[in-house]
Amino acid sequence: MRRSLLLATLLFLCCAVAAWAQDKKAVTGTVKDEKGTPLPGVTVKEKGTANGAMTTGDGTFKVQVAPNATLVLSYIGFINQEVPVNGQSTLTITLKEDNKNLNEVVVTAMGMKREQRKLGYAVTELKGADVAKTNAINPVSALQGKVAGLDISAAAGGPAAAPRIVLRGAKSLNGKDQPIFIIDGVIFENDESAADVNFGNVLKNLNPDDYESVTVLKGAAATALYGSRAINGAVLITTKKGSVRKGIGVSVSQTAQMEKVYRGAIDLQNEFGQGQDGTYNNGAGGYSFGSRMDGSMVKLANGMEVPYTPKPNNAKDLYQTGKYFNTNVAMEGGNDKGTFRLSYSHLNNNSVSPNNEFGRNTFAFRGSSQISKVLSADAGVTYATSKTQNPDRQGGDYTNYNIGRKWVYVYPRNYDPSIWSKPENYIGKNGGRANLSTNPGTDYFYQMAFNSWTRKESLITGNFSLTATANEWLKFVGKANFSNEQTTDERKEVGTGEFFKGSDGFYSTAGVNKSQYTFTGMAMITPKLGKKFEGSLNLGAETWNSGIGKQYNNRTSGGLRIPFLYDISNSISAPIVKNDPLLRKVINSVFFAASLSYNNELFLDVTGRNDWSSALTYPKGSRGKTNNSYFYPSVSGAWEFTQTFKGQLPEWISYGKLRASYAMVGGDLDPYQINTGYYTPELFQGAASGKDLPLVNIYNSNILPNMNLKPSISKSVEVGANVRFFNNRLGFDVAWYRTNITNQIINLPTSIESGVTSAYINAGSMVNRGIEILINGTPIQNKNFTWDVSLNGSRNKNKIVKLAPGVDKLELNEDQGVKALATVGGSYGDLVSDYAYTRDANGRPLISIGGSDFPYVYKRGYAVIGNIMPDFNLGLQNNFTYKNWNLGVLIQARIGGDFFSASHQYGTGRGNTANTLDGRDTEHGGITYTDASGKVRNDGMIPEGVFQPGTKVTVNGTEVVLDGMTYRDAYDKGYVKPMTPLQYYGMIGDWGVGIREASVFDASYVALREVSLGYSLPSSIIDRWKLTSLRVSVVGRNLGYLFNNLPNHINPEAVRNNKTSAFSEYGAVPFVRNMGITVQVGF
Template identity: 65%
Template sequence: MRRSFLVCTLLFLCCCITAFAQDKKVVSGTIKDSNGAFLPGVTIKEKGTSNGTMSNAEGGFKLSVPSNAVLVFSYMGYAAKEAPASGPLDIILSEDNKNLNEVVVTALGMKREQRKLGYAITELKGDEISKTNAINPVAALQGKVAGVDISSAVGGPQAAGRIILRGAKSLNDKDQPIFVVDGVIFENEVSDNAVNFGNVLKNLNPDEYQSVTVLKGAAATALYGSRALNGAVLITTKKGVARKGIGVTVSQTVQLEEVYKTPIELQNTYGAGLDGTFSSSDPEALDWAGGYSFGPKMEGQMKKVLNGELRPYSPMPNNYKDMYRTGQYYNTNVAMEGGSERGTFRLSFSRLNNKGVVTNNEFNRNNISLKASQTISKYLSADAGVTYTASKTYNPDRQGGDYTGQNLGRKYVYVFPRNYDPAYWSRQENYLAPDNSMRPTGSYAGADYWYTLAYNSWTRRESLLTGYVNLTATATDWLKFLLKGNMSKENTYDQRKDAGQGPNFSGSVGYFQEGGMDRLQHTFTGMAMITPKLGKDFEATLNLGAETWNSGIGQQYVNKTSGGLRLPRLYAISNSVNAAQIDNKPLDRKRINSVFFAASVAYKNAFFLDVTGRNDWSSALTYLTGNSNNSYFYPSFSGAWEFTESLKGKLPSVISFGKLRASYAMVGGDLNPYQTNSGYYTDSYFQGAGSNSSLPLMKIYNEDIMPNPNLKPSISHSLEFGADVRFFNNRLGFDVAWYKTNVKNQILQLPVSVESGVKSRYINAGNMQNTGIEVAINATPIQHKDFTWDLTLNGSHNKNKIIELTNGVSEVQLNEDQGVRVIATAGKAYGVLATPYGYTRNAQGQKIIEKSGDFPVQYKRAVNNNIGNITPDLNLGFSNTFTYKNWNLGFLLQARIGGDMFSASHQYGTGRGTTANTEAGRDAASGGITFTDGTGRTRNDGLIPDGVFQDGYTITDAAGQLVDLSGKTYREAYTAGYVTPLTPYQYYGMQGDWGIGIREYSVFDASYVALREVSLGYSLPSSLVQRAKLNSVRVNLVGRNLGYLYNHMPIGINPEAVRNNSSSAFSEYGSTPYTRNMAVTIQVGF
C-alpha cells in the first residue's frame, strides 16, 4: 500500500513538472531609452518572483518565464515599466528625474531611495556630463543644479573652474567641495596665478561617468568629515554588466572651438599717438611711444613704424582675433565589457588631444581603466578597479597682470596701438635680429611675444594612478561587513625653458626650471551594516564604521638655473652660470582617523529619520604641548515625511507625490599641517655649476608662519527645510529648499608685526553665515507616444553675511588686484569690493576735481570700501528636451544675475585709448568741442569732465586775476572762459590712467544670460543597425557656450572672464576672447 502511494505520488509530481515545463517559454527583447540608445544593466524580473536577469551592453535580454508572466523592467534614473511576457519585446524606458523611488548614491557610496532622504540631493546621468566634452567636470555642471555657483575656467582647455555650493563659507578661499570618484577623494584645487595648469580633475575620463551626484548640505556630507565641509560631488563610473559574449562600444568626438568675438570692444578709428598728431620729431613717423591710441584717424597713410619701415596707417579691426587659431578637440573612447551573473568586467581606453585657441597651448591625455566584480561565494563578493592616466599640458594662456609679454589681451588694450598689424610683426625678421637676439623694438611691437612663442616653453607632465577594492561579507540576512580600500598616486613634472634675449640666445634672462611633486593618499574603511527586522510598520538600518585617511606621502622640488645659461639653449640645471637654486622638501603629511555611525528608521513607509555621527582625529591639530584639540565630533539629523503616503486617498487626485523634509548638521574643519607646530626637514643646496657636491641643511616647515598651539577646529552649523511636491501623475514637480549655515571658529591667517620674525599667524576667529533658497521645477508639458517635451527650471539665491570677526580685527582682505580689494567686514556681506582709488564726492554726490601733476586736472581720489560686491543675487538654469521617435533636441540657458567685477582691461584700455568707449568726443560728429589748444592748434576733440572743483581751487585768468572755482562744475568754468576742454588723452586718462585713474570707474554689474548648450541626437533604427551587423549607432551634435542673450557689462566685456578660480576672484585683465564649441560624436556598439 505504501509502495503504491509513493508510485502515485511520483507520477503526479512528474506530471506537474512536465505540465509546468510545457507552460514555460524564453522571452527575449531589447531595451532602449527615449532617445533610442540601448540600455545595459537594466534589471528584468518576473513579477512576484526572484526570477530575473540583466540586459547586456546592447540592451538585449533573454529570460525563461511562464507564458502568463508579467515582466518588470527597472533601471536607476528611469521609470519602471511592466509588460506581459509575449513574443519579442521592444521596451522603451523614459528618464524619470521626478521619481523619488529611484536609488541614488549618497555619502560613503551608500545607495538610498531618494524619497527617504531628509535633505536635498541632485543626481545627473553620466551622459549629461560627457556630451558637453568639458575636460573638467565642473564646467559640465553649469546651469544644471540649483544652489551651485560655477565660474568658467580661463587659460586654456586644461584650466580648472570654480564651483561654490550654497555660498562661500571660508575667509581664506577654502570653499571648494571635494570630488569623490568611486570612493577616491580629490580636491578641486584653485589658483590665483596668471597661469592655470588646471588640477587633477582634468585627468578623469567623462566618458566613463555613470552618474554625478551633488551633495550640497552638511547633513548630506557629514559622513565624509572635515574634508567635505564645503560639500561633495560624487562621481560613479561605469561598471561591467552581465551579457552573452563581449560587448564593444567605440565613440569618436571631433570638436572645433571658434573665436567669435574679442573679450572687450576696441575702437578702430584712431591709431598710435598721444595728441591727435604724428611724431613731432619726424612727421613721416608714428608717435608709437607708450602704446597709446590717441593719434590721428587711420586712413591708410604711409608712415614709419618702430623699425623705420613705411607701413600703411590703417585700421586693423580683426587684429586681436587674428592672433588666435581655431581650437581642435579629438577624443576616442573604446570600452569592452562582459560577464555573467557571478562576475563582470569593464575595460576602457580613451585618448584626448585638444589644441587650444592660443598658439602652442595644448592638452593631451591617455586614460585606461579596468573594473571587475565577482561573487566569490554565497557569503563573499568583491569588486575592484584601477585607472591610470597620463597627460601633458603645453603653454597655458597667460591671464591677468602677467608681464612676461605673453598675455595677448593685455597687449591689445595696454601695449599695442590700434594700427598694430600682427601679420607683419610676426615675421621672424621683425622680432629676431641677425645675431639671434630679440629686436630692440621690444614689447610695443610685440617682439617679446613672438620671440617667446618661437623659443620658450612651459609644460607639465602628469600621471594619476587610482585604485579601489571593496569586499562585502554577508554573515546573516541582517548583518553584512564591508571592507574598502582606495588610493591615488599623483606625479607632476614641470619644465620651463626660456631662451636668453641677447646675441645667440645669450643673456642673464635665459633660464631653465624644473619642478615636480609625488603625492600618495590612501583610505581604508571598515563598516558593519545591520538591518534588523522590527515588525510590519518599522524598517531600520545601522551602519558602524571606522576609517583612516593619509595624504601627502611624497616629495616636491623646484630646481632652477641662476644668472643665465652657460651654453645657449642647453636646458639643464648643470648649465647654470651661477650656483643653481635647489629646493627639495617632503610633502606636508596629514592623517585623519575616524569612527562613525549612520542610523535610519522608517515608520509605515512614510516617516523617515536619519541620524549620523562622526568623530575625527586630525594630525593637523596635534600639539607638542599635549593640549590637543585634534578630536572633534559632529552629528547630523534629518527627517522626511511623505504625506501623500500617510494621507493616501484623502488628498486631491492632482497631487501625485508630496514630501516635507528637515535636517540639522554639524561638520568640523581643520587646516593644513605644520601650522600648530614647527616641523623640520632635510634640504640640500647645489653649490655650483658642474659640481656634484651638496650641503645638507635643516629647514623649518612654513618658517614665515608663527605656530599657534591653541588652534581649534572650525565648526559648521547647518539647518535645512524643504518640500518636494509633484502633480498630475508626476508631470509637474516643485522642489524647494531653505537653508542657513554658520561657520564658526574660522581659521584665519593674519599678518603680524615685523619684529616677531615671521609674517603671519593662524587664529580662530569669525562667524560667517549663509542663508538661501533653492527652487527646482520639473515639467512634462507634452507626453505622447512619439513625442515628449521635458523642461527643468532651477534657481537659487544666497545671502552671505560676516556675523563677527575677532577682537582687534576690523576687516580681512580676501583678494587684491590692480588697486582693488575684496574684503570681509563684520556686520557686512562677504565679497565687498574696496579701493583707495575711488571718487571723492560732495554732499550732492558730484565728483570732486583737483589739480594734477600729469594732466590739467584729475579726480580727487578717496578710500571707498563699498564699490560693489562679487556675490551674485541669483543663479538660474533653464533646460528643454524634445524627443521625437529616435530624435532628440535640447537646449540649456544659464544666467547669473548680480555680482560685480572689476575690469582692468576697461580701466587701462580707457587710459590708452584702445577701447570702444574712448571713441566718443574724438571729433565733432561724436560730440567733440571745437577749441584752440595751448599750441595754437584748432581742434574739434574737446571733452568736458563730469565733476566740480574742490574747495580752494583757484586759477589765474587772462587778465592776471585770481579766480576761485570752488564748487563750480567744469562745464560752468568752461562756459565762463576760465578753462579749456580736455584733449581725449587727458579726459580718458583722468578715468583710466594707471597712475591717477579711478578704479571705481571700471567696476560693473556682471549679470548675463547665456545660451550654454544646444544638442541634437539621432539613433539609427534597429532594422538598419542589425543589417550592418552592429548593435547600436548614435550621432550627437553639441554646441557649447554659443553666445549671450543678455550681457550687462559695457562695451562687450566678457562677464565670465574672471582671471583666476579662487573663491574671492573678482577681476579680469587681458582675458581670452569669446569662443564657442561645436562637436559631433559618433558612438557605435558591437
C-alpha cells in the first residue's frame, strides 16, 4: 500500500514540474498607508494563483506576473485591495486601515483555512520564518515564549533532544500529556524520553526552512476534529508551496553558528580542596572539606606531586566550542497550470559535549496542478536521514557518562582534568581501565575514548490530495498521507579489565520501524443562504492505520571474545537475540463540520466526530465488553460586536469580538493493553488484514486484564474576547478555559493480596482552569521606524478531584526519595518526601542524636514540599524596524514550579558547591573552638533547629536534657560542640542522612531567550545585482538569565528528561548560548 501511494505521489510530482513555464512580466512597487508611511510585510499575490511576494522594510516589492494580472494585497489591520496591473511595470499602492481587522486566514483542524475573526476559540499562528531563524534543531524549542498557554522546558541530551511541551496544563495521569504535531496532514508525536538518554523525536529530521506557517490549536474545540490523538492539543505545520513566476526561482541560505558554555550547571567553590577534616587527604574521594588550596605541593592518589591550587574552570574545561552549519537550497516555479518547490537541507552540529554530534540531510518536494476546470491536485514528499552520536547523558544518568555528577560527587575541587584525561592515566598498564582507587574518576575519560552510542534514522513522508469541483457550492476532496520511520541503534563498549577484556564489554544493535497511513474523504458544501447568511458543511470519513515494532534487538553476553571487534558473533556467552512483536493500531472515523454566519457579525461552528479504535476492541469470544466507539462534539460561536454597532461606538474602539466554545474529546490507549494479561511473541497475524486478533498466546500472571475498559473523556469550556483600540495600535486577547478529564485509563499498582502487580482501570477526574492573555501594540510607527511589542501570559491551576475507589494518591515520578504525586484534593505534581524536615509547633527543624560520623542529624519525616507546575508563563517580544533593518528581542519567563536539585543535595554533602563556603574558617564566619583532641579550630558551625523530645547528653558526668533547646542555646551553655563543616553540611546533603527538602527550590526564572538583527538589501541594489532578495541576519539564542531564583546559579532548565512529571536533575547540563549568522540569497 505504501509503495503504491509513494509511486502515485512521485508520478504526480513529475507531472507538476512540467507545468510551470509561461512568460511573465516583472512588476515593482511601493505600498504605503494613508499617511504615506511604507508598510513592510504586506503580502502581494497574483489573483487566482499562489504566486506572490512580500514587501521589504522600505515597503517595496517585486513580483513576476502576467501582463493582465490583478494583484491582491493583504496586511493585518488593513482592507484587502485588488490592483489591476494593466501592463504597468511600476505601481504605488495605498492601503486603507480596516477597523474590522482579523481578516487573516489561519489553518485549522483537518487543514481547513478559516478567517480568524470567525473562530470561536483561541488559535495562535506563527510564520515559518520565525521558527527557522532560531536555528533550533528541534523546532519545538523555537516556540518557547511565543504562544500563550504553551509551557516548554528543555531536556538533557544535547541540541537534538526533544523538549517537554505542555498545552494548558497536565491532562493525563498516565503521562500522555504532549500535543501532536501535524505536518501537511501527517501526524507525529513528541515522544517522551523517560530514560536518561534523549535522542530527540522525529521532528529533528525535518527542515524548518520548509515551513510556511506553524499554528497552535490549544482547546478541545480547536482540535476535536482530529479525534483522540489530539486530546492534548495540536501543532499544525504547513510547508511551503511553489509560486507562479517567470523562470525558475532559486533561494540559498547558509547558517554558521557557535555554541559556547558560559557557566557551569551549578556554582562550585574554589578555595578548599580534597579532604574531610580540614586537612588535605588524597584518599578522601570526592569530599572537598580539606585545607585551603594554597599552592603547596601535594601528592595525588597515584603518587604524582602537583601544586595544590584552585581549578576554577575545571568544570567547564571538558566542554568544547560547539559548531553548527546548515545549508539550504530551494528552487521553485509555476504558472496557472501548476507549481512546484524542491528543497535540500544539510545540517551538521558538533555540540559542546565531546563526541556528541548530529547530522541531517533532508529532501522535500511539493507540487500542485490544475488538472482541469474540475480537478486540482496537491502533493508532497519528504525524505530525510540523520545520525546522532552520543547524546549528552547529563541531568539524571547515574553512570560514569554523567560528567556533571562527577563534579559534585566524585571529583574534589582540586581535580585537574588536564592530568587525568591523559591516556596513560585512564588506561591500565596492560590495557583496560586504570585502577580507580589510584586514578580516581578516570572511568569517564575511558568511556569517552572508547565507547559510543549511535542512532541512525531515515524518514519518508508523503501526502496527496485531489479536489473535484462539482459546481460553485460543492467540492469533493480526497486525501492520502503516509510516513515511515526506521531507527537503528548501535552501542559499542569495550571491557574495563586487563587487555580490554571483561564481562562489561558488549555490542548491541536494535532496529525499530514506525509506519502509518491515512485516507480521508470529504464533501465540502457551501450553499447560498441569502444576503445575510453564509454557511458551509463538510462531511468526511477517515481511516488511520499505524504500526510500531522493534524488529530486532540483539546483544552480546558475557563480554567480547576479541576486544574492539564489534559483532554479535563475538559474544563470549550465547548472544541475546530478540524479535519483538509488531504493535498495530487502527482508528476509523466519520466527522462533520458545519459553519453558519449572520450579517458578517455572528458566527457559529458545530463539529462532531466518531472514532472506532482497535485499541479498545476485544477479540470475539472473549469476556471483554467492547467500548471502542466514542462520539465527541464541539460547538463554538463568535460575536463581532463592532460590526453590530458599526458607527455607534467611540472612534478609539477599532475592533471587538466575544467568543465561546464547548467541546468533548475522547481518548484511548496504546494497542493490546486491554488484554494485558496476555502477550504474543510473534506478529499478530490478521492485524493488517482486519481479521479478529488471536487471544491465546503467552499469559503474564502479573498483569490483570480489564474486560470493560472505556475511553477517557475530556470536556472543555472556553470563553474569550479580542479587542483593539486606536486604529489597531493596541490590542487585547484574553481566554478563560476549564477542562475536566474523566474516566482516565490508569495502570494502577495493586496490592500483594490481589496476586498481580498492576491493572488497567478507568478512574480519576482532573480539572484544569486557566487564563491566557495576549497584549500587542505599536507604540511608534512613522515613515522609517516601527516598534511592535507583544506580551503573552498564562496561568493554569490544576486539581485532582478523584482517583480510583480506595486510592487517594498516585505516584507520577520519583528521584532520590522525592516523589511527584497526584493526590486527591491536591494538584498534579505535588512533591513529597520521607526525607523532609520534621518540625516543631513553631516550624523549627528537629535535631536528634546521630552516629559516629554525624553526631547530630536532622530528624527526617514525610512532608509535602512543593509542586512542579509553574504559576505563570510569560513571553515578551519587541520588534524594531528601521528602513531595511529589523531588530527582535524575546524575553521569556517561567514563574513558580518547584525543582529538586540532586547536584545541590550531594554537592552540599561533599563540600563542592559554593554554598558550602560558609563556616569554613574565620573569614567565612567559622567559630573558633577546641575539639576533642585538643586542637584549636576555626571552622565551627551551628545548625538551625531545636532538639527533639527525649534528647539527652552527658556533660562532665551529668545528664542534661536538651528537649526543645536550640542548638545555639545548647552550645552557649557548653552542652554541645560546634559542628565541623563535614558534619554540618553532611546532615543537610549526605546521601544517607541528608534532607532532600533542603534541595527543593522555586525554579522561577526570566531568560533573554532570543535576539535577532537582520538587514535586507534595498531593491535598487538587488536589481543591479540581478537578484530577487539578499538578507543577512545574526541571531543569538539562550543568551542568559536576567533572573534565576535557584541558589548557586543552578540551571533552571536542566530537568533530566521530557516527561510532564519530571522535576529533578543530577549532574545538570551547563548553560549554553548560541550565536549564529545567516545569509539568504534569492535568484
